Amino acid sequence: MAVSLAERLDALAVAVRAGREVLPVEVLGQVQAVEARAGQRMRLSDQHTVVAFAGSTGSGKSSLVNAVTGADLAPVGVLRPTTAEPLAVVRGPEGAGPLLDWLGVRRRHHLDRPGADHGTPASASAPSSRPEVLDLATDGLVVLDLPDHDSVVAAHRTEAERLVALVDLMVWVVDPQKYADAAVHERYLRGLAGHAAVVVVVLNQVDRLAAEELEACRQDLLRLLDEDGLGSARVLTTSAQTGEGVADLVALLDEAALRREAARQRLEADVTAAASSVLEHCGDPRPTTAPAVTELVASLEHAAGVPQVVAAVRGSWLLEGRLATGWPPLRWLARRRADPLRRLHLGRSRSSRDQAPSRPVEGPDLGRTSLPPTGAAEAARARTAVRDYVDAASVGVPEPWALAARHAAEAGDLPDALDRAVAGTEVLRPRRPTWWQGVGALQWLLLTVAVLGGLWLAGLAGLDALRIPVPDPPRWGEVPWPTLAAVGGALLGLVVAGLSRLGTVVGARRRARRAARRLHAAIATVAHDHVQAPVTQVLAQVDECREAAQRAAAPGRRASRRPARRGAR
Known part of the structure; x- marks a missing residue:
């Protein structure tokens, strides 16, 4: 389906917006110039077609302008440039003034009708009588005689280059001596690659060549134009002196003015060239397959100290279990040990362990952990993992875009984000297991029995020391109850503490695995937000830039590859 020029310009704007941070400055400048030129040209007269005659000194450019307009308006010279500023010859309705103002052309001449007397004497070098067919017959045509592109005056060359970029149809006039000049091809014609629809190359002064020489020059010129990306440009052979081929040139210009498509074709060619530059x-x-993030997340976990946190969770649970189920007389030893999670600022105070868990704190007030700084090995592993992920995600992407993706992945404060993720993860629920309470009550009961048994034995020993008759205590078999209570309560308390220790170890491992899963999810979120998402955004931009540029480029009309140009022959 055909795409309008306005739609192609919109697509080009989308492509530039997506690639503004990556595309080279010269490409952005080219697109900006095309957008400005298209907007201004479409607002101006659509009833006029601007044709510019450009050429080098001595190519007969001005003579050819006089021939096709039927009036001796352009001064003619051979050894030095005579066109100091552009001359406009206008035929057609009023309204060309704003267009010429935009072009910056001050010298203007209006042709009223074919064959009219322009009041200008004939050139001494021109034929005394020109056929009527050589007069431009179609209204709406603006012919510009540009300064010589090889003028010794820099201002002349600059003016010619400026207008070459603005006009609707280009007529490049070359002569048999300098048609292969490298300056013409490299500086001008090659820059118009992809504009073959609005470029006409005229080999002038063919009256100086024999028929065989003319055909050889023409074939060589066609070859050079094909190398310049203008293989389909129209090529004419003329002689301003004899009038040979001038009628064909006039007919071509009349047809362009009649169809009024040259301006649109020029803008479309400019958009195509700019879009092709973006596509390159x-x-x-x-x-479309996304790279695996397993190694990335694993490396970030080590950089964030997740193994230390998981070990701290296990150690904290073991400490809590020992304080809750251990033999009470020995618990003071455990109380002298610091909670591993509290040392990392990840635990709760012991006075609040039985309270309901609170929501994780979010936002800028989120606390930090007290994990030791990431070691050099872990930091290097994390950086390598991030770089490897970016490299895998940007396979086939041009280097500037790959560098932009790497910069996006490294732009954020990843260590701080990792520390916040660990600090904001609930690694250990503060609620104790129910069986801990039962075991704790049993331990205090056994301690009470042992203490009572010990007091009973102490009382009996005191009576014996005071020479007071000692009553015989009840027995369980051969063992007195006081001894059984004191020794049995202590032994059973130690046994229960050992068995509880085994249960606590199992629970500590389970909670360490749960903490590892939660930390893994938190680190994966950080990896997504700080690495995957920025990289994906940059890659989405390159896709958007490419697709929009493809919509802006006309199918089958993209600029051809430009081979290296050899020197002038």
Whole structure:
């Protein structure tokens, strides 16, 4: 389906917006110039077609302008440039003034009708009588005689280059001596690659060549134009002196003015060239499969100290279990040990362990952990993992875009984000297991029995020391109850503490695995937000830039590859 010029300009704007941070400055400048030129040209007269005659000194450019207009308006010279500023010859309705103002052309001449007397004497070098057919017959045509592009005056060359970029149809006039001049091809014609629809190359002064020489020059010129990306440009052979081929050139210009498509074709060619320049920096479509993030997340976990936190969770649970189920007389030893999670600022105070868990704190007030700084090995591993992920994600992407993706992945404060993720993760629920309470009550009961048994034995020993008759205590078999209570309560308390220790170890491992899963999810979120998402955004931009540039480029009319140009022959 055909795409309008306005739609192509919109697509080009989308492509530039997506690639503004990556595309080279010269490409952005080219697109900006095309957008400005298109907007201004479309607002001006659509009833006029601007044709510019450009050429080098001595090519007969001005003579050819006089021939096709039927009036001796352009001064003619051979050894030095005589066109100091552009001359406009206008035929057609009023309204060309704003267009010429935009072009910056001050010298203007209006042709009223074919064959009219322009009041200008004939050139001494021109034929005394020109056929009527050589007069431009179609209204709406503006012919510009540009300064010589090889003028010794720099201002003349600059003016010619400026107008070459603005006019609707280009007529390049070359002569048999300098048609292969490298300056013409490299500085001008090659820059118009992709504009073949609005470029006409005229080999002038063919009256100086024999028929065989003319055909050889023409074929060589066609070859050079093909190398310049203008293989389909129209090529005419003329002689301003004899009038040979001038009628064909006039007919071509009349047809262009009649169809009024040259302005649109020029803008479309400019948009195509700009879009092709953008496409050259977007590369080919990349694979749709996303790279694995396993190594990335694992490396970030080590950099964030997740193994230390998991070990701290296990140690904290073991400490809590020992304080809750251990033999009470020995618990003071455990109380002298610091909670591993509290040392990392990840635990709760012991006075609040039985309270309901609160929501994780979010936002800028989120606390930090007290994990030791990431070691050099872990930091290097994390950086390598991030770089490897970016490299895998940007396979096939041009280097500037890959560098932009790497910069996006490294732009954020990843260590701070990792520390916040660990600090904001609930690694250990503060609620104790129910069986801990039962075991704790049993331990205090056994301690009470042992203490009572010990007091009973102490009382009996005191009576014996005071020589007071000692009553015989009840027995369980051969063992007195006081001894059984004191020794049995202590032994059973130690046994229960050992068995509880085994249960606590199992629970500590389970909670360490749960903490590892939660920390893994938190680190994966950080990896997504700080690495995957920025990289994906940059890659989405390159896809958007490429697709929009493809919509802006006309199918089958992209600029051809430009081979290196050899020197002038």
